[in-house]
Amino acid sequence: MKKYAIVVAGGSGSRMQAAMPKQFLPIAGEPVLMHTLRRFHAFDPDMLLVVVLPEAEILTWQNLCATHQFTLPHQVTAGGKSRFQSVKNGLEVLAQEEDGVVAVHDGVRPFIDNALLTAAYTTAAESGAAVVAVSLKESIRRVRGASSKAVNRTAYRLVQTPQCFRLPLLRRAYAQPEIPLFTDDASVVERFGHKIQLVEGSFRNIKLTTPEDIVLAEAFLLQERNSVKEG
Template identity: 70%
Template sequence: MSVTDFKKYAIIVAGGSGSRMQAAMPKQYLPIAGEPVLMHTIRKFADYDAAIDVVVVLPAHEIEAWQGLCAEHGFVLPHQIVAGGDTRFQSVQNGLAALFHADEGVVAVHDGVRPFVDAAILDSAYQMAHAEGSAVVAVSLKDSLRKVTGGKGGKSKAVDRSAFRLVQTPQCFRLPLLRRAYEQEEIPLFTDDASVVERFGHRIHLVEGNYRNIKLTTPEDLVLAEAFLRKLK
């Protein structure tokens, strides 16, 4: 695994509210194995390459709570904290602004509630982005897929699932490319970084993820997370 041949950055976006998790606190702060989810996520990047510059984007009103959790858990892995915006697009813009000192390198944008990304995925994504400009982690569909037309009660038709992929994070890009792409005006199409860069005119390259790299969104996901951690011990 080659981790030292170019500079790496990570923008970890952690703006969830916990509503779908049915939790009283933001989902990035929920504990798994006794530690907030976000700490597990940051540690994955530090374990892969201790020289990565990590920017964590949080809602402004949640920053103090995060700092308190870091003190409580003795969490001292280096990371810069930045206040997010009203949308994910604006939050990534704020994360990029925090890297004002950097001119070159590869930046990964990652969900703060994907704590099971592994070193192999990170290496594949960083290396592909370094070579090609972009690298988006994705997996094949397991289930059958149908296209629905006509709204509720409309017709449905089977489609070839091999033509589709489920997109995960990290999504990695050469830093200058992502900066320029995020200078575009925000539109509803921009649901992730790949859509922003694609709209800018750059080809999106996919790298293989894995099914364990889940985004913790619902209470059932926390059960899976605890099971994954037990298996890793």
Template identity: 70%
Template sequence: MQEPSYPIYTIVVAGGTGSRMNAPLPKQFLPVAGLPVLMHTLLRFHAYNPAMPLVLVLPAAELATWKDLCLQYDFRVTHQVVAGGKTRFQSVQNGLAALRIYEDGVVAVHDGVRPFVTQAIIHTAFETAHELGTAVVSVALKDSIRRVTGNVSKAVNRNAYKLVQTPQCFRLPLLRRAYEQGESSQFTDDASVVEKFGHKIHLVEGAYQNIKLTTPEDMLLAEAILAAERSNQSPKQ
């Protein structure tokens, strides 16, 4: 896979507390197949381009924990760690501030607890954003859905909806200007921030394995995904 000819950067946001995981550690630090989830995530982007600047945004209270984990696991992927804000919006702002020395290129924003993004998805997202300005990874719905209003539910066409994932890629100057807007409760992700700024969002195909680890059941699935990947990479007898 040919490396991009333009500058690229990645901001990994890992601000969750893991309340739905019912675990003693924040979910980004939980071990999967011998490594904390967050290390798997950073390794995916490092593998795509080892020279790409990686910015990791963590809650200020967890910076020491992450430093200890990096020592414990001898984790040597080069990355810059910055403290997040009270909201995801503020955390991405802090991540962008860490890239202030760069003027141009394409930046990806990715959830720290999505450790199974593929090289092909990363590449397509960067290339599309370079060409069109924006690229948001998404997948089609597999289940039927219903709209609920009060006590009444009504079937709706699932083909009219997409499940949004990360990475979400943007030209760096565009994302920087979009995050100069005032924060709004309507901002659910980076795409909504850029859309409010007046830019069209272009969707690119994701993958169902690119899950966001949120519940204990997700951790079981994560182990299975990694086991299957390692099996496929094993030398054939």
């Protein structure tokens, strides 16, 4: 079954306290987004990669690709005013494709690995929808007004990406009108009436959001490179 990936990279540098969008920030000397795309390409070199960027940032990305001699095949399209609209625009690039499994992934999650991708794509091929998630490591409390109450953390999961779906299913789900409930692709497909299967994620699959995440990302990359040298 053919594989596709829509990599959504519409973030800004506000919480990162950076002058540029976080998907362009360098880790190990190269923009985050390039690391992310390389992971998908290493998993399946024949996969069609679609990158969704704010229209105003497309030229910046093209210049970065030229500067870093980044020639990995991918298609770029402009995003919308919301994540829902951006994913919908990404799906338009796949309009001529009939079937397969498509992953929707955050451009600032550069530490996906082959095992995680294999599980997500395989489960989606079988069940239609697979979402990567991890168990909570810390206690949580439900807050209502000025009061809070402890809740059972084993009943909850932290949702990550990639979120993988059969392409016809995701296309039909995104034909729905957008509503505030749609916080991710799983919520769109679930609203359409399809059950979501969870796939065990990884705590290394971090989303780079704050300056501390960049420090952690650099440490992960250094560890990976040292492991390769030792191997």
